[in-house]
Amino acid sequence: MNKAAIIVAGGRGTRMGSPIPKQYLEIGGKPVLMHTLEVFYQLDPSIKIVLVIPATDFPLWDELCHKFGFGVSHEVVAGGKSRFQSVKNGLDSLQWEEGLVAIHDGVRPFVSPEVVALSFEKAQLHGSAIAVVPLKDSIRKLTDENKSFYQERQYFRLVQTPQTFDLKMIKQAFDVTELHHFTDDATVYEHQGWQVHLIAGNSENIKITTPEDMEYAQFLLQRNS
Template identity: 35%
Template sequence: MERLFTSVIIPAAGQGRRMNASINKQYLTLSGKPILAHTLDVFERCPLINEIILVVNKEEFRICQQQVLKLYHYKKVHLVEGGDTRQESVYQGLKAVNPRADIVMTHDGARPIIQESVIIESIYETMKHQATVVGVPAKNTIKVINVDGFVEHTPDRDYLVEIQTPQTFAFKLLREAHESARKEGIEGTDDAFLVERLGHPVKIVTGHYTNIKITTPEDLIIAESIIKRFDKNDKRGKKN
């Protein structure tokens, strides 16, 4: 396999107001260390990742350095100032990506239980398709409603996927997608949406239901339980 240069952008500048905490949720403790450190660990360890662009609020540079970067001695991480929205933060991260990069991933800082095997598969699939996103089959029945709150129709669940991260793209494709959106004033729900706007197909990489995004206090409890289960089975970082 030809050696690629792969970067990952981790936006961690969100305030996480639904967590009702006094600090950004990324720095809350999960199984003895900050949530963000768990996330960084997996990408730092993965041999196919060349650099990590960590995007945080300027006001949180100090806490990030003290509680995460210096404490855990990451070698791949470059700290970048974020924007007012996730999309703007990713764009700022894109500007900091090494020009040598072939592939760029984006991954939520608050998804600390991502599995290395999924990262690797995402990279391989992106080599073939130029654009991939991790997702899991929808468990619940989804209803499409109208503006008055009445059900319009029920889509076939076999064709519904709950999207996660990482989302992985050819560097030039993702950069073009973000620049096009900025020029037209488009705010997307995720990076894949911006690529879809260009008419480029996006391939699904099947992920795991354990790859949760920590948004509320209840999510923190669930994440603790998942990590304890993996640690008990001696599969931390090698989860299947």
């Protein structure tokens, strides 16, 4: 079974307040993005890794790979104007007729290898496998009338990546016009009328977005070292 991982990293670092996009900031002595790619490579070196970044970032990425002696084999593909377009570009770069593809945020370097492996296993069985975690806090639903209502949190999950799919199915799903409610790959898949299959993610699998996230990332690296 052919396996691929599309790592999407098109952020500009606005919320981080950094002149360098967050995916290129260093944690543990190397850029965030390198930690992410290594998770997939170390799990299975045969996984084809496709890195989708803005075309304008290609020289910076080449420079960083040389600087840090980064040897993980991967293909670099130019991203689009939106995440949807970037993922579609990554999918279009895969020439296989059949296989499995994990789509993952480049700034989630702490996804566990066990979650990635499980996502491939369940996607082969069900067509999709979406990593999620339960909520810890109570939640309320806001209305347009400025009211709020209690919600049973056990009926909700926080969605992470990887989101792993049968390649043929997800390519078909992305062969549509982009819609505003396509907030992730699962919503694109669901648009075809298909039910997504959920799997347990890991709580450390944070999306690094703010300076506080960087501090927590440093803590996780030190704890795991």
